[in-house]
Amino acid sequence: MIHYVPMTHAHVAQIAQLEKICFHDPWSENSIAAELENSLSLWLVALDGETVVGYVGSQSVMGWADMMNIAVHPQCRRQGVAQELVERLVAALKENDVTCLTLEVRASNEPAKALYGKLGFQQVGRRLNYYRNPKEDALILRREWGK
Numbered sequence: 001m002i003h004y005v006p007m008t009h010a011h012v013a014q015i016a017q018l019e020k021i022c023f024h025d026p027w028s029e030n031s032i033a034a035e036l037e038n039s040l041s042l043w044l045v046a047l048d049g050e051t052v053v054g055y056v057g058s059q060s061v062m063g064w065a066d067m068m069n070i071a072v073h074p075q076c077r078r079q080g081v082a083q084e085l086v087e088r089l090v091a092a093l094k095e096n097d098v099t100c101l102t103l104e105v106r107a108s109n110e111p112a113k114a115l116y117g118k119l120g121f122q123q124v125g126r127r128l129n130y131y132r133n134p135k136e137d138a139l140i141l142r143r144e145w146g147k
Contacts, residue, residue: 002081004088007043007055009036014052015045022071024133035068042096044088046072046081056085060098067103082112086119090143099145104138106131116141 007015012033019026035041035057042065046054054072058065067089072081090101104127105112121141130138 002046002048004044004046007045011045011052015055018071054081054085056089063098064100065093065098102142104140107137107139
């Protein structure tokens, strides 16, 4: 059974491995660990036992948050893990008086766009050539809520 907890140092190495599996330009273990020291950051992990199967990270400033990264292990996709991570992130952000969450998504990532649409995100912009390897535009999505 999957359970969800705030990220700790014990999760960093597994998150770095998951980054390598899921992304062409993965975050380093040091970059991930630095998020634990950043008072603006909030990262949650999905655990199957002691194994990290997904995570989401954000940074918040003055009531607005930006989703830095989200990933789910390929063997655990299409099981609601990403949706649960985003919903739990939004709930935690609300508790911290954040009223808006933005994110970037590859323009071609139809599954992610469908999930974000289901969760109430709307496109508010586009970043040309935002992604590298392969080069691609990012759609800027946002979800707002009241206090």
